[in-house]
Amino acid sequence: MPRSRIGRVWLPAGLSALLGLVAAAATLWLVAPWVVYPSWGSGSANVPPVELGASRFHSELAASALPDKTALNTTGVHPSDPVLVAYPRLVASQYPQLRLDLRRGDPEASLFMFWRNASGSRPIGFTRLDHPRSGSGWHTLADLPGWEGEIAMVGFASLARRGVDPLSVRGASFFPASREALEDRLIEEWSAFRPWSYSNSNKYEGVGDEALLHPTVAAGLWTTLALLFFLLTCRWLRPPRQVLVGLCLLTIFVPWLVLDRLWQRQLEAQVDASAAVFAGLSHSEKSAREPDAALQRYVERLRDRLPAPGDTRIFVLHDSKGHHYWRLRLQFHLLPHDIFNFGRSLERADRMRAGDHLLLLGELGEIVFDPAADVLKDGEGRVPVARVDRHRFGALYRVEGRGRLLQGEGRE
Amino acid sequence: MPLLEGIDPWGLSVALALPWLVGSLLVAVVLRRASPALVIGHGFMAGQVMVALVLLLWDAAGLRLSFMPPAAILAGVAVGLAFVVWRRAGFGRPPSPSRRMLWNLVWMLPLAAFLLERGGVLAQELALRPLYAWDAWMNWVPRAVVWYHYEWLVPFVMPPDWLAAAPEETVYTLGNWRAGDYPPGIPLLLLWQMLGAGTADHSLLYLPWLLLPASFALALWGHLRRHGLVAPAAALAVFAWLSQPFVNTHAVLAGYADLWLAVAFSLGATALAEWQRGGERGFALLAAVMALACVLFKTPGLAFASMLVVGAVVLAIRPPARWVWRIAVACATVLVAGLLLAMHPGLRALIGDGLAIPLPGPLPVLRIEPGPLLPYLWESLFVQANWHLLWLLIAFAFTVAALFRGRPAFENVAVGLLVLALGFLLGLFGFTHYFAQAENGVTFNRTLLYLAPLGVFVAFMLLAPWLGGERVERDESA
Numbered sequence: 001m002p003r004s005r006i007g008r009v010w011l012p013a014g015l016s017a018l019l020g021l022v023a024a025a026a027t028l029w030l031v032a033p034w035v036v037y038p039s040w041g042s043g044s045a046n047v048p049p050v051e052l053g054a055s056r057f058h059s060e061l062a063a064s065a066l067p068d069k070t071a072l073n074t075t076g077v078h079p080s081d082p083v084l085v086a087y088p089r090l091v092a093s094q095y096p097q098l099r100l101d102l103r104r105g106d107p108e109a110s111l112f113m114f115w116r117n118a119s120g121s122r123p124i125g126f127t128r129l130d131h132p133r134s135g136s137g138w139h140t141l142a143d144l145p146g147w148e149g150e151i152a153m154v155g156f157a158s159l160a161r162r163g164v165d166p167l168s169v170r171g172a173s174f175f176p177a178s179r180e181a182l183e184d185r186l187i188e189e190w191s192a193f194r195p196w197s198y199s200n201s202n203k204y205e206g207v208g209d210e211a212l213l214h215p216t217v218a219a220g221l222w223t224t225l226a227l228l229f230f231l232l233t234c235r236w237l238r239p240p241r242q243v244l245v246g247l248c249l250l251t252i253f254v255p256w257l258v259l260d261r262l263w264q265r266q267l268e269a270q271v272d273a274s275a276a277v278f279a280g281l282s283h284s285e286k287s288a289r290e291p292d293a294a295l296q297r298y299v300e301r302l303r304d305r306l307p308a309p310g311d312t313r314i315f316v317l318h319d320s321k322g323h324h325y326w327r328l329r330l331q332f333h334l335l336p337h338d339i340f341n342f343g344r345s346l347e348r349a350d351r352m353r354a355g356d357h358l359l360l361l362g363e364l365g366e367i368v369f370d371p372a373a374d375v376l377k378d379g380e381g382r383v384p385v386a387r388v389d390r391h392r393f394g395a396l397y398r399v400e401g402r403g404r405l406l407q408g409e410g411r412e
Numbered sequence: 413m414p415l416l417e418g419i420d421p422w423g424l425s426v427a428l429a430l431p432w433l434v435g436s437l438l439v440a441v442v443l444r445r446a447s448p449a450l451v452i453g454h455g456f457m458a459g460q461v462m463v464a465l466v467l468l469l470w471d472a473a474g475l476r477l478s479f480m481p482p483a484a485i486l487a488g489v490a491v492g493l494a495f496v497v498w499r500r501a502g503f504g505r506p507p508s509p510s511r512r513m514l515w516n517l518v519w520m521l522p523l524a525a526f527l528l529e530r531g532g533v534l535a536q537e538l539a540l541r542p543l544y545a546w547d548a549w550m551n552w553v554p555r556a557v558v559w560y561h562y563e564w565l566v567p568f569v570m571p572p573d574w575l576a577a578a579p580e581e582t583v584y585t586l587g588n589w590r591a592g593d594y595p596p597g598i599p600l601l602l603l604w605q606m607l608g609a610g611t612a613d614h615s616l617l618y619l620p621w622l623l624l625p626a627s628f629a630l631a632l633w634g635h636l637r638r639h640g641l642v643a644p645a646a647a648l649a650v651f652a653w654l655s656q657p658f659v660n661t662h663a664v665l666a667g668y669a670d671l672w673l674a675v676a677f678s679l680g681a682t683a684l685a686e687w688q689r690g691g692e693r694g695f696a697l698l699a700a701v702m703a704l705a706c707v708l709f710k711t712p713g714l715a716f717a718s719m720l721v722v723g724a725v726v727l728a729i730r731p732p733a734r735w736v737w738r739i740a741v742a743c744a745t746v747l748v749a750g751l752l753l754a755m756h757p758g759l760r761a762l763i764g765d766g767l768a769i770p771l772p773g774p775l776p777v778l779r780i781e782p783g784p785l786l787p788y789l790w791e792s793l794f795v796q797a798n799w800h801l802l803w804l805l806i807a808f809a810f811t812v813a814a815l816f817r818g819r820p821a822f823e824n825v826a827v828g829l830l831v832l833a834l835g836f837l838l839g840l841f842g843f844t845h846y847f848a849q850a851e852n853g854v855t856f857n858r859t860l861l862y863l864a865p866l867g868v869f870v871a872f873m874l875l876a877p878w879l880g881g882e883r884v885e886r887d888e889s890a
Contacts, residue, residue: 198546201665203857204657206797216797220804227808245812245878246645252808253648256801260655263797267533267660274540282417283614286542309561310582323550328587332549335612336561341587342571351575 013239017230017247021254024225028218036213037096037177047094049181050174052154056086057169065155066114068124075112075126077157083114084169085155092151095174096142097181097212099188100131102156102169107133109158109165118152130209132192138185139210142177182212190215190262193269206262215262219255226251292329298393299333305389305396306357309336315352316341318361327361349381349403356399358385374400381405415539420610426483427608428619432627434486435459437493442694444500446634453631454698456623457679460672461705462486464600471565478563479607516643523647530654531626534664538622539615541664548667551591555599557613558584560606568592590776597708598669618666625663628675628865629654635682636872639689640880649872652805658798658861669710670858676705676713677833678865680720685826685873688727699724716862719832723825733823740831747835751842754782783847785838792857802867809871812878821874830870833863 028035063079066072072079104111115125125146131137141147154172158165175181189211206215230251234244278286287296306312314337318327331341340348345366352358358376360367366378369387376383376397383403389396436455443451466482475481543549558566567583569592574585585592605617629650636646653659662671680702687695703720706713726736753759759782769778793803813821822828837859841850850856872879 196544196665199853200661201545201547201668201858202854203792204661204797206657214795214797216800217795219801220794223801223804241816242878245875248808248812249645249648249875249879252801252805253652256652256655256805259797259800263655263657263660263800264529264533267530267537271533271536271540274537278540278542280414282414283542284418285414290542323546323588328550331587332554335554335557338582338584339587340571340574340585342589348575353579 009239009243013234013237013243013247016233016237017226017251020226020229020233021222021251023229024222027225028222033177033179033182036182046178047176049176050088050090050095052086052088052172052174054168054170056088057084057156057172058086059083060085060155062157065153066116066124066126071114071124071126075110075128075157076159077112081157081159083155083157084167085114085153086172087153088151088174089118090151090174092141092147092149094176095151096140096147096177097175097185098139098141099136099171099173099175099185100129100139100156100169101136101171102131102167103134104158104165104167106158106160106165109160111167112157112159113139114153114155114157115147115151116153117146117148118150122146122149132194132208135192136171136188137192137208137210138189138212140212141174185212186218189213191265193266193273195270195273215259219259223252223255226255292326292333295326295329295393296333298391299330301391302334302359302389302396306337309338312338312355312357314339314357314359315343315348316359316361317344317346317364317367319344319364330359330361346376346378346381346383346403347405349383350405352383352399352403354399354401357388358383358397358399359394360397361394369395369397377406379406415616418611419614419616420608423479423608423610424605424616424619425608427479427605428623430483430486430490431459431463431604432456432623433459434462434490434493437490437497438462439698440497441493441500442697443692444694445692447637448634449630450634450638453627453629453634454679454683456627457676457705458698458701460597460601460620461701461708462489463604464597464708467600467603468565468596476563477559477565477603477607479610482604483608519644520647523651526651527654530660531622534622534660537664538618538666542615543613543618543667545665545667548665550588551586551594552598552667552669553602554586555584555596556602556606559599559603560612565596594669594711595708595713597705597710598667598672600708621663621666621671624671624675625654625659628678631679631682632865632869635686635869636876638686639873639876641872641876642879645872645875645879649868652800652802652871653865653868656799656802656864658857659864662861668858670861672709673706673713673716674862674865676702676709677716677720677829677862678869680706680717681723681826681829681866682869684720684723684727684829685824685869687724688825696724696727712859712862715836716833719829719836722832723829726828727825733819736828737819737823740828743835744831747839747842750782751786751838754842755784755786779845780843781845781847782843783841783850785842785847785850788841788850788853788856789838792860796857798857798860799864802864802871806867806871809874813874817877824870824873826866826870826873830863830866833866837863 059082061079062072062077062081062083065083065085066077071077077083098113102111111129111131113127113129117125123146125144127144129137129139131139156167156169156172158167175185189207192208194208205211227248230247239247277289281289287293290296306314314334316327316331316339318324320327327341331339344364367376368378369376369385371387374384374386376385381403383397383399384401385397386400387395388398432452432455435458436452438458439451439454440446463482463486466485467477470482471477543553555568558568562582569577569583569585571585571589571592574583574592577583601620602617605620606612609617611617632653633646633650636649637643641649659671662668680699683695683699683702686692687699699720703717706717706720767780769780771778792798840846841856841859846855
């Protein structure tokens with residue numbers, strides 16, 4: 001390309017495109033608080049944040065910290081469960097967002113936040129927070145029912161499936177709707193590490209559920225505004241179409257590249273997390289580090305008690321509907337055994353024949369084993385069996401004869 | 413080395429390389445004048461189709477499945493194809509690199525850096541992590557494991573058929589009710605890796621998932637260069653394809669079939685585009701292979717294969733362009749109007765339980781149930797982080813093409829197939845009971861993935877007149 005063409009055509013247009021990107025970024029930065037915080041009210045941006053360190057929190061029984069039974073009944077927190085509470089004084093309308101830093105044991109546990117009004121005239125406010133297992137996360141309080149007036153108590157409780165989950169709050173900071181808080185929040189939310197979950201095969205959000213702004217939206221706005229600025233300047237520059245299209249393309253790919261850097265950081269953090277668990281192990285050793293390692297050990301125990309694959313069929317019963325992780329993982333680990341993995345009762349007893357096996361996974365209260373008669377039975381059917389194995393995960397039986405249904409025969 | 417314990421690395425290497433070699437040679441024979449990038453890019457998928465067919469035929473002949481005999485067959489085919497290629501082209505001295513080629517290498521450096529960086533982390537993650545993706549261990553991998561154990565293709569059936577099977581029959585069923593009816597393509601290509609590696613359980617068995625987007629990147633490069641794009645623009649297209657988070661996720665959380673269907677459909681569409689552009693019938697044959705791949709990989713592949721057939725028929729009979737245009741515009745208008753109307757709760761209440769349309773074969777019954785799809789579509793394309801800014805890029809390319817070239821820009825079968833496929837998906841999720849899948853977010857993005865590779869190609873192809881080195885429209889200011 002002749003140097004005169006570069007200097008005459010590409011350079012001014014290129015500078016214009018670059019300026020368009022800068023101008024668009026500056027514009028978005030300027031208007032961001034009004035765009036992102038529109039319903040949070042004004043007048044609060046200048047107040048300093050209220051920061052509650054770990055020492056401000058102490059443990060109280062839920063019954064005394066949260067005398068309102070509605071809050072307890074709705075969240076499932078028991079009156080004797082511990083709640084970490086602190087007693088700040090802050091005006092709710094001035095602090096529409098919270099940065100919470102904590103550590104807890106069970107990543108599946110539900111995290112709840114409670115608050116009480118200074119006047120005591122309003123019911124205890126509460127909400128469930130979508131928070132990483134450990135570490136910091138931001139939460140929007142502005143639109144929560146009851147987050148109003150003067151707040152005199154805030155508390156946090158973590159509820160696992162099997163009772164209380166140990167929780168320690170390292171800090172809770174309440175922020176106004178200020179530009180500084182917005183910058184901090186966006187940076188932290190966009191760069192937070194989110195490890196793989198099964199839903200990643202269905203979609204990638206890029207941020208958590210409570211994020212203030214998706215990075216893709218921000219990049220899309222940046223791109224659109226930058227294109228508009230550039231196209232406006234082209235009315236004077238009048239570059240050839242080749243130059244116009246090429247620079248528009250670059251205008252799209254600069255924000256694209258920024259998004260891709262965020263994604264690259266996620267991938268690198270994911271590799272580090274995976275390496276912390278699996279690095280240096282052989283493939284068979286990795287099984288012991290998987291979340292279902294206990295199930296895999298149970299499967300090995302079952303294999304020792306089962307005939308070779310192909311010599312038996314296995315009916316798996318479990319009290320679940322749809323695609324249940326535990327029973328499906330068991331089926332996968334038991335391969336290449338021939339498995340029928342549907343149902344929670346003996347509704348298919350008439351299909352079972354001698355030599356089959358029945359695996360009752362977990363609690364199936366309706367099905368009863370009668371050791372005197374060597375029979376498994378429930379309201380649907382009965383099957384002559386011999387018990388092969390009993391374990392906290394399940395019970396394995398060998399079918400000794402043809403099963404039968406109880407329909408039309410009178411239920412036992 | 414712990415990573416290679418329990419696996420035959422040489423067997424796995426042959427299992428990876430041999431189909432790719434055979435497929436590339438087949439493509440080289442079928443296409444008389446094609447760049448190495450195009451040949452190798454299409455060759456990967458063509459090779460996987462050959463592996464699937466060889467294993468199916470081997471089993472149909474009642475022979476015990478193992479690695480060496482089918483590998484020997486493929487190797488023999490490779491030798492034969494190589495001979496044909498050699499006879500046709502000869503092995504002369506390669507041309508000396510021109511100054512332009514050397515200058516292009518400079519532009520390639522950023523792309524190379526990206527490929528190393530991204531490929532590196534994805535490869536590390538794939539090698540570190542045992543099989544993770546849910547549908548992989550629920551639907552696709554079990555069949556390969558069972559076939560590997562029995563050394564024949566044991567039939568997988570629906571649960572009622574399993575219950576009714578006679579005692580002497582060996583049949584299996586899966587924990588997902590309908591999965592027994594899924595096509596065999598993915599389990600077959602996994603079985604091939606297992607046979608080569610000598611194990612049914614290892615992370616490295618899923619390397620084809622990592623190589624798949626790379627193969628399409630090569631094909632994308634080859635096609636776009638044929639369309640006249642300069643190397644930097646083609647490099648940008650490759651970056652656009654390989655940088656998408658959802659594509660990366662499906663490559664590294666391996667075992668799903670969606671990326672395979674996406675690439676197969678897109679390769680078929682790009683092949684048809686070449687047939688339209690240059691008239692070389694080899695591309696039509698290639699498109700047929702890709703249509704077969706679509707059918708082998710997923711049940712929805714039947715629909716996408718049908719679209720490729722429609723595209724081929726249109727190219728063959730060459731109806732007047734204005735008629736195709738009018739039909740397309742009319743259908744698009746009805747679709748958009750329908751999607752807008754479906755936002756209204758009154759319409760949904762009017763249809764009520766609606767009507768059900770039974771579909772043939774393994775396809776499910778379609779219940780007509782309009783749903784407010786547009787917000788979910790917007791969220792998927794422009795809010796979630798699945799695609800970076802792909803859909804903004806596609807919208808930009810369509811706008812530029814419409815403004816600067818008008819209707820002739822869109823008289824391209826690849827554009828038509830992208831629009832047809834998108835319209836099909838919007839109709840399916842917007843007007844039938846599949847709306848529930850868009851609502852719960854389980855399959856919607858995965859079906860949009862089918863359009864991602866073709867979307868990248870179409871976007872850059874539409875911009876090609878202004879991104880090319882030779883056919884620049886001079887003195888046409890904005």
